[in-house]
Amino acid sequence: MRKRRTKDDWTDIALRALVEGGVAAVAVEPLAARIGATKGSAYWHFPNRDALLTATLERWEREHTEAVIARVQAEPTPLGRLRRLFAVALEDSRDNAVELALLAAKDDPAVAPVLRRVTDRRVDYLTDLFHDIGFPDDAARGRAVLAYSAYLGQAQLLAAAPDLVRRRGLLDDTLAVVTARG
Amino acid sequence: MRKRRTKDDWTDIALRALVEGGVAAVAVEPLAARIGATKGSAYWHFPNRDALLTATLERWEREHTEAVIARVQAEPTPLGRLRRLFAVALEDSRDNAVELALLAAKDDPAVAPVLRRVTDRRVDYLTDLFHDIGFPDDAARGRAVLAYSAYLGQAQLLAAAPDLVRRRGLLDDTLAVVTARG
């Protein structure tokens, strides 16, 4: 077994802990126990717990946010992209958990900027999508916020009361409603 | 100044702390300091920290969930009630904060049952509303979940990125979209 760990080894388990237990679970000592090491390693790679958390969040942001958008861009039509976006976003419960963890810790100074960037990026992308679908600039942004709200809310419900949101046709319903002309 | 405190005094500040700092902020010692007492008082009124938290949540559930619904029922038309519900729900940032705190701590055994009951109650009420508006039973429930998702999402955004959701006409937009016939 390898003895030495890298920064990435640490952000790896930190991310896993984040998914499972939220921001509070990104704690040096429990993580060290889990990775089969001691704090000594962590505090060599990172100056403190906050730096570890920040590195973890930034890595997630770098690797996942754009990945989803890239995957969605494969779809030929804007409406298809929107549909795929919702499907992909709500299916990947791992990614979802990070999102909810960030929302839950939005006041943490390490979390706020990441959350802000990710939110802006996603709403912007949705705005483009609605624009391409045919909504004028202003309405497109409104729909984007609405759609993103619906996504966030469904993600929450999915975690808190799964039976409510696991209904046949909810995805199609949501899409139909969100893209309906005024 | 009064020296002796009641159970309600404790759940009062516990609720205030919950609003400001989430479930984790409902901690005996900080609360005691804040109320100008010591742990001794808390541990006389409650067997442990969990009991205090539970009492706080149940009190909030008792006093606020139904209050909102009662207030909304004053509106004459179902559509008016729906509109008022959204307006009231999103304006009361205090109540909103509790909601988000519960969502953020949904895995806490003291929180889960309350969250579940509140969610069910609200979705049920929304279902009735959509039914009264004219949607058949099945569609009404779908719209209720959708509307509640939109509310949750907007509450999140309101806390995380207020400028995005503070747009003129978003409320009307949301209502129009959510009540649109398929």
Place this chain on the structure above:
DNA sequence: ACGGTTCCATACGGGGGCGTATGGAAGGAG
């Protein structure tokens, strides 16, 4: 006013997470 009950302050031990210091092991360069 006095005796019992209700309430609470103080003091203590425990656990868990943070951060520091220090000695030493593992790996690479020569």
Place this chain on the structure above:
DNA sequence: CTCCTTCCATACGCCCCCGTATGGAACCGT
């Protein structure tokens, strides 16, 4: 092989929160 750098284990002190024990103050009935 040797030396130097990189990495990490151990041990320590600190803070914060939980929960318990105990003596005593405040309140109430009579």
